[in-house]
Amino acid sequence: MRVLVVGGSGLLGSVAAAALDERHQVIKASRSSKIRVDLAKPESIENLFRDIGVVDAVISCMGSAPFKPLAELTSQDFRAGFEDKVLGQINLVQVGIQYLAEGGSFTLTTGVLAREPILAGAAASLANGALESFVMAAAPELPNGIRINAVSPSVLAEARGYHASFPGFPQIAGSEVGRAYVKSVEGIQTGQVYALG
Numbered sequence: 001m002r003v004l005v006v007g008g009s010g011l012l013g014s015v016a017a018a019a020l021d022e023r024h025q026v027i028k029a030s031r032s033s034k035i036r037v038d039l040a041k042p043e044s045i046e047n048l049f050r051d052i053g054v055v056d057a058v059i060s061c062m063g064s065a066p067f068k069p070l071a072e073l074t075s076q077d078f079r080a081g082f083e084d085k086v087l088g089q090i091n092l093v094q095v096g097i098q099y100l101a102e103g104g105s106f107t108l109t110t111g112v113l114a115r116e117p118i119l120a121g122a123a124a125s126l127a128n129g130a131l132e133s134f135v136m137a138a139a140p141e142l143p144n145g146i147r148i149n150a151v152s153p154s155v156l157a158e159a160r161g162y163h164a165s166f167p168g169f170p171q172i173a174g175s176e177v178g179r180a181y182v183k184s185v186e187g188i189q190t191g192q193v194y195a196l197g
Contacts, residue, residue, distance in 0.1 A: 002027065003185060004052065006092060007061030009033045011159060012109055012177065016059045019178030020185060027052055030062065039063070039088030042095055049099040057185045058096050059107045060089045065124040067165070078123050085127040090134060093148065103145040107184040108135060112154040112197060118165055128152065132193050139191030147190035151180045154197025170197035 001024045007013040008028025017026045029035040029048055038044040039062055049055075065081025066073070089108045096106065113121045114128035135150045142148060155162050157171040180194040 001025070001056035001185070002052075002054070003057045003059065004029065004055045005059045005061065006030065006037060006039065007063075007109075010061055011156060011174070012153075013059075013061035015156075015174040015178045016061055016107075016181040019175075019182050024057075024185075027055070039091050040083065042091050045092055045095040049096060054099055054101050055104065056101045057105045057107070058092065058100065059109075059181055059185070060092050061109045063088050063109070063127070065127045067120045067124065069120050070122050073123055078126060081123040081127045082130065085124075086130045086134070089131060093138065097143065097146065100144075100146055103147075105147040105149070105185055105190075107181055108148070108150045110150045110152040110193065112152065112166075112169065112195075114152060114193075115195065116169070118169075120165075135193060136191050142190075147184075147188075149184040149189060149192045149194060151177065151184060152193050152195045153177045153180070172197045 003020050003024045004027045005013050005017045006029050008017050009030045020026055029037045037048040063085030065085050066077045093106050110128040110131045113125040114132050135148050139148050153172045154170050155166040157173045
């Protein structure tokens with residue numbers, strides 16, 4: 001299979017690529033890699049797919065949201081997180097449908113904050129929850145046997161800089177997250193959220 005990993009230069013993208021690299025042709029793209037894409041710009045996504053052609057699976061590991069106490073979050077902060085993490089990944093699906101092989105799959109990335117809160121995490125919780133709802137709602141409407149799922153990990157063991165913000169949360173090894181991406185790409189389920197931790 002040809003698998004596109006968007007955000008492939010980041011920690012989660014590297015984990016996804018490494019888990020699939022032995023059995024598949026993995027193509028990495030990001031805002032800063034050799035193959036570039038900006039999910040905020042549908043024309044950038046179109047250019048990416050025109051350059052690489054049809055793929056069998058797309059994994060998205062891009063998107064961020066601001067972390068601030070609720071009292072300090074502005075409507076612009078919420079909008080920025082929603083546009084970057086949610087609409088960016090939705091843009092990838094909407095444009096990517098026409099470049100995905102029959103029976104192919106999309107795998108989006110959310111996170112534990114869709115299920116459990118932390119201080120200063122309201123904007124990220126909103127974004128993650130919205131993406132998970134999108135996956136559930138989009139699955140029955142995708143054409144040509146295309147599947148869609150989300151991987152939703154707790155804080156990664158390798159992301160030590162974030163551990164203090166997630167007190168008592170399970171720290172998930174990158175290899176475990178990698179297996180969830182494999183399950184989404186190589187499996188048969190659709191409309192699922194693979195919650196880890």
